[in-house]
Amino acid sequence: MDALCPACGQPMNWVDGDYHCQICQRHYRQIAECPDCGQPLQQLKACGAVDYLCQQGHGLISKKRVKFSYQPR
Template sequence: MQLLCPNCQSELTRSGESKRHCQACHSDFILNIECNECGEALQRLKACGAVNFWCDHCHELKSKSSANYRLVEA
């Protein structure tokens, strides 16, 4: 999934597991991954190359396609 900078719409590059950087406007962001049902932060689960998420609030496994992704300026 390619994310765009909310400030200038340029592509963001990865600078860590949840960090993103815009080389065009030199902005830094943190990628928050939230539950699509309750809005709480999800825990990342990795196994055999697959990525899923766990919601502590809903007590459910969530797929990466159902999660909400939100960029917050760092």
Template sequence: MPLCPHDKQRLNESASGFDCPACGRQFGNQPVCPECVQPAEVLKACGAVDFFCKTHGMISLSRVIVS
């Protein structure tokens, strides 16, 4: 799961996007590159989920943020 940009805790997926169990904030479901804050493409294969930024390349699940 992506991390909360505020307290770096793992987010829980919900119907509307993602929720942070630590701070209670809610986020949409658009993954964003932590370097340039541009939308990232979701790549799914063999059960794994990764993200791709056209500028910065592959982004691990632990680094991606959501908006």
């Protein structure tokens, strides 16, 4: 899955923990959001696996259902 720049729609590169658009010269932070309520998810990492938890009562959210957005740095 490619991360697309929210400003120009071009694919972004992963650079130093953020996404970087070479066209716009902007850096973006990736935000995982609950598909049910739209609130940010807590990321849980253990033994190489990454899971997402909705703190608004929707429980564990499958990575396939997570909505990702990008905020400028």
